[in-house]
Amino acid sequence: xxxxxxxxxxxxxxxxxxxxxxxxxxxxxxxxxxxxxxxxxxxxxxxxxxxxxxxxxxxxxxxxxxxxxxxxxxxxxxxxxxxxxxxxxxxxxxxxxxxxxxxxxxxxxxxxxxxxxxxxxxxxxxxxxxxxxxxxxxxxxxxxxxxxxxxxxxxxxxxxxxxxxxxxxxxxxxxxxxxxxxxxxxxxxxxxxxxxxxxxxxxxxxxxxxxxxxxxxxxxxxxxxxxxxxxxxxxxxxxxxxxxxxxxxxxx
Numbered sequence: 001x002x003x004x005x006x007x008x009x010x011x012x013x014x015x016x017x018x019x020x021x022x023x024x025x026x027x028x029x030x031x032x033x034x035x036x037x038x039x040x041x042x043x044x045x046x047x048x049x050x051x052x053x054x055x056x057x058x059x060x061x062x063x064x065x066x067x068x069x070x071x072x073x074x075x076x077x078x079x080x081x082x083x084x085x086x087x088x089x090x091x092x093x094x095x096x097x098x099x100x101x102x103x104x105x106x107x108x109x110x111x112x113x114x115x116x117x118x119x120x121x122x123x124x125x126x127x128x129x130x131x132x133x134x135x136x137x138x139x140x141x142x143x144x145x146x147x148x149x150x151x152x153x154x155x156x157x158x159x160x161x162x163x164x165x166x167x168x169x170x171x172x173x174x175x176x177x178x179x180x181x182x183x184x185x186x187x188x189x190x191x192x193x194x195x196x197x198x199x200x201x202x203x204x205x206x207x208x209x210x211x212x213x214x215x216x217x218x219x220x221x222x223x224x225x226x227x228x229x230x231x232x233x234x235x236x237x238x239x240x241x242x243x244x245x246x247x248x249x250x251x252x
Contacts, residue, residue: 005029005079005088006232009062009125010095012041014192015142018225019092020044024053026233029083031075033060033095056082062095062121063113068128076132090138090232091129093122093164098194100153111156118160123167136179138232141168143243145188149251161186165243172241181240185228188247190219214249223248 006023010016011032020030021044030048034041034057041057048055056078060071076086096118099110122141133139143165146158164184171182189209191200198205199218209218227246 003027003029004090005031005083005085006090006092007031007033007075007088007129008092008094009033009060009122010035012037012044012057014194015187015190015221015224015228016092016094017044018221019094019228020055021047021051022222022225022229023232024048024055025051026229027053028090028233029053030055031078031088032057033062035059035061035095054082060095060125062125063116065120065124068125071125072128072132075129079132087132087134088137089134090140091126091133092140092142092228092232093126094142095121096142098154098157100196100198101156102153103155106156114156114160118157119163119167122164126171130175133180136237137181139168139171139175139180139182140228140231141165141182141184143184143186145186145245145247145250147186148245168243169241176240179237181237183231183240184243185224185231186243186245186247187224188213188219188245188250190221190224192221209250212251213247214252217248219246219248 006028008016008020011020012034020032024030045055045057058074079085099114141164143161146154147161147165168182168184175182189199199209206218210216224246
């Protein structure tokens, strides 16, 4: 997909940032979204520019479905100004957050927040942007290893990720006639700021993850950024509706 354009939600930090940098190094133009941390997004833009790439950052609250059409209009203008296009080639629905609470302690507000960010938002954002995705383009939704294995404290989060995995299969089925693929990447435990940065910053938690992982360590952002790049730039146009777990063999 060299020379093409990828849109990454939540591209200012964490796995989204890493994916943006990896994809830009492969020659893709990058549109990244951020919610509140414009400074972090600007830092990613500067890194991409320093490496000779091209990227723009747009504010987007993936909970605000009422604002999606206005975002699409701003996106079209940015695409036209930057690349002379009003469409793009790959959508990575990555933006998200985690709430670590036991099932018995999860509130309705917690549930609704996760639903709006991880399922409702990607559903209607993808629907809104569908006319702008090129025929033969790619959609990659970010799930989690927690949709396959169960760890206490993530019942609501994992339920939303299970929903996005089912949605992805429907997208693959309905968008197939346009040549658009839809797949899921499901990271395992990664050293990021997810869930307060526990895996990254807590040595005991990190060791625990390493012990349950076939590769003997917790994942790094580069593990996922590299995998996303391989999925979007490789010769995989015949693969659609699939869940690809990138967890180092966690809890096999």
